């Protein structure tokens with residue numbers, strides 16, 4: 427079943443700021459919140475340092491992963507998805523993304539600028555694990 431990702435306005439604003447600060451590198455991090463059958467409800471996100479220098483890729487170090495897991499536990503807020511940005515505007519997972527996604531325990535979200543928006547609003551594409 428196709429699920430819907432719900433992103434608060436405030437989170438969108440913060441992601442815009444992160445996008446601008448990281449450009450031209452891809453933003454990456456984790457959404458925390460609640461996951462239901464039909465929806466992924468985002469409450470906040472934790473940005474992680476992109477360990478990859480190349481502009482079209484991302485990687486998350488073990489220490490960053492431990493920091494996110496610790497924050498998730500201490501705030502009693504579940505990790506609901508891993509996100510990263512595609513400055514290219516590509517809305518699908520890249521072949522390299524596909525490979526990592528298959529062994530990932532979380533849904534993935536691709537963030538990109540919407541081609542449908544003249545003001546450059548962000549678009550969110552949710553990819554759930556195949557079961």
Ligand SMILES: [Zn+2]
Pocket residue numbers: 510511512519520523
């Ligand atoms: Zn990607």
